[in-house]
Amino acid sequence: MTCQNCAKQVENALNAIDGVWVEVDLKQNRAMVRQKEQISVEKLCAAVEKVGYHAHI
Numbered sequence: 001m002t003c004q005n006c007a008k009q010v011e012n013a014l015n016a017i018d019g020v021w022v023e024v025d026l027k028q029n030r031a032m033v034r035q036k037e038q039i040s041v042e043k044l045c046a047a048v049e050k051v052g053y054h055a056h057i
Contacts, residue, residue, distance in 0.1 A: 001029055001053060003026075006053070007026040008024075011024045011031070014031060014047055014048065017039060020035055020036075020044075021033075021034045021035075022034070045057075
């Protein structure tokens with residue numbers, strides 16, 4: 001992510017998953033993910049990669 005628009009795209013992609021709340025920190029290049037129920041890492045990473053960014057834990 002290089003700009004606030006990039007961060008917002010990642011945030012929106014993750015927030016679109018039911019039961020997930022995300023805040024993206026552009027400076028740290030990280031997302032703080034809160035979940036109502038356990039969601040697989042693979043599903044979270046797939047949502048980020050679907051909008052064109054690389055994700056890892």
